Amino acid sequence: MQDETDIVAKRFTEIRRELGHTQSDFAKLLGISTTTADIERGRTKLSGKVVAELLKQFKINPLWLFGDSSQQYVNTTNTSVIPKVVTVDTSENENMVLVNAKAAAGYPQNIQDTSWYQQLPAFDLPLPEFRNATYRGFQVEGDSMLPNLKPGEWVLAKAVEDIDDISTNKMYVVVLQDAVLVKKLEKSPNTANIALISLNETYPPYEIERHAIQELWQVSSKITFGVDATTEKGLLKQLQESMEELKSQFKQVKN
Known part of the structure; x- marks a missing residue:
């Protein structure tokens, strides 16, 4: 290799x-x-x-x-689900931007505005699982993915290159033209549409056209906080503490 x-x-x-x-x-x-x-x-x-x-x-x-795709150029039309913007930290390493529930409301409209991303917190996770790929953190809103994901939790998700790469066994963050959702996905057998499926059975599945998806992120892990993290600032503070703890654990393993 x-x-x-x-x-x-x-x-x-x-x-x-x-x-x-x-x-x-x-x-x-x-x-x-x-x-x-x-x-x-x-x-x-x-x-x-x-x-x-x-x-x-x-x-x-x-x-x-990095050798993970045969597609050299990003297609900037609505048919491309590749991230439109990547950001870096002060050491010029690509970092993980965190999109909380409040910011998610403006994410689809600012998806290509590099200055907009500067308002969002971002971290670098020195873990091998988060290297050589683009990751983003999203806060879960609503109860459509219960029991697996609770409102207020965070998911860490890896960028997906092509809609055809989706798996029915995975969860995805789907960035539409007017919303950011966490769903399971399934290709429609009779059309080119994509079905968005909730784990909470009170929410019926529904189909969307492929070109409605601006970005697609495959959920790889989640971060859960205690019940005392009741405010947005509290959630971000605990998220930062969790990531610092992961960094500390990683350094101990290396030593």
């Missing part, structure tokens, strides 16, 4: 050559201090900031960069 560093270096070089830039010119465009030579040789890791710039300026699919 080809090493991930080799894949990234090869594909990064391929992009530069396709665009017709020298190593120095490409470095200036991407905010790199010198040239892109060390990245192309595999000596320097591709930072989250550079990944974000490649997506923003040239619509390069981050999943393709």
